[in-house]
Amino acid sequence: MKLLAWLGRKVGGALVVLWLVATAIFIGVRLIPGDPAEAIMGGPGSQASAEALANARSEYGLDLPIISQYFLFLAKLIRLDFGTSYSFKDPVLQIMGEVLPPTINLALMALVVAWLLALLFALLAMRANKVGQLLGNAVEIVAAAVPHFWLGAVLIMLFSSMLGWLPAVANGTPAGLVLPVLTLALPLAGFLTQLMRDSLNTAMGSQFALAARARGESRLTVFRRHGLRHAALPALGLTGWAFSSLLSGAVVVEAIFARPGLGRSLLSAVLARDIPMVTGIALFSALVYIVVMALTEAIERLIDPAGAES
């Protein structure tokens, strides 16, 4: 029952958030000066035909009062009818089904790699001496400050142009995935390591770690059984944010490595000012963020020794 109530609250919250995002987009479109039909069809530069404009007007009910337009817009969204992308000439939902999986794949792989790297760095940092600590600190700060678009370019220069080990273009082979995933994962790994190291140091210096050592557990066992949980929690709490930053990064990475996906479609939709397509992508990414947030909350409850009962 408790689980159902929790689920109910999450779904309710998600619907409110999606409704707000949709409302913001509706207001945004009406704020564009000029004819909203023209705005939906890509702005004055697109030179939409009179027929296309008339179609848009009737499809979006633009001759109706603004309140009716708003409810018509929401009703269409509820039926998952995002309209037809005017630049791709296909229904938005269908395009989304094609471009979403590669991007989610890329982001998930980057998330896993970033976590592994962060765990590794945190472990290394724990064992390092003073010079090693300083060096680690510097690497983390730089890793967290590196923009994706530059890191991608540098990785291509190194591993593709100079060494010739990996392809510079995402060509669908596993080798073609290495550079895009690394480009996304490295900055995130920098953030996560910073977080983990702080909490790991606190945990390993705490009373319960000392008690466990006194009971005769080895340093590694203490780390595995106690330290890791405490180190992982704050970083885990950021997974929602991390995933959202990965989606941002995916726009850039897909552009650099010529990889098809949500980001590239969004970019071309923005350049064409394709409002139906942009609306669909914004709502979907908000939904993804909400789902990831709910999942992390569930995992946090499983891991957190203090939160298990509550």
Place this chain on the structure above:
Amino acid sequence: MSRTAKILSSLFILFWVLTAFVPALIAPADPLAINPSQAFQAPSGAHIFGTDESGRDVFTRVIHGAGDSLYIGLAATALGMGLALVLGTAAALAPRWLDEVILRVLEALYSVPSLLMALLIIAFTGPGVGPAIVAVGLSTAPGYARLVRSQIRTLKNSEMLEAATVLGRGTWLKVRNHLVPNALQPLLALVTLGIGQAVIWAAALSFLGLGTPPPAPEWGAMLSAGRTYLHLAWWLSFFPGLAIVVVAAGATLIGRALGGKVKAL
């Protein structure tokens, strides 16, 4: 912050302020002057960052690009922080239901990834420098606003404010003597960190062709233009990106140092 850290931070900021306002002091040449016979020169004594496809000096362009890049980053942070202050303070001081409403709105805005939100805004406004500032500013505002809100709430419920109330201090005195000075320092740390991020986001938009248009020597735009020649001339993309990394890492370091001081209070 230690004395050395203060001096280093001040020198860092001074350097970039000088570079942004009087770039000719460091790089006297014309950043737009083309010289096709000197195209694609690798970094050397004459051109320490090399030259681009039109023979323009990359070092000169990076230095002259600081103004644009930093201006967009600063303006966007100012816009985002200004909005966040209004929304965050309103939420913290408002009655419960209004706080709840503002929080929900912030959560909704926060759930759209920053760059996606920036792109969304540009889909409405069209590309350009102004839209890039608005886009980056608006997309960072929800994150700041949530921090401002929790900051002010903590202060509102703090014992020193209670003491001030007991002593009969008026609202204005409380705001001036307690709220502002105590909220300001953490915000300063946040703003410093934010400027680094904003410079990156703004450059990302130019990189995607939605911010400053070429041939202006803006870092993101330079990187984007250099991408075509990545296999031929690495220096075209490398150095503008390095400038972004230096600014962002410096801002992060200073911000963290300021934040550390706040924690020690």
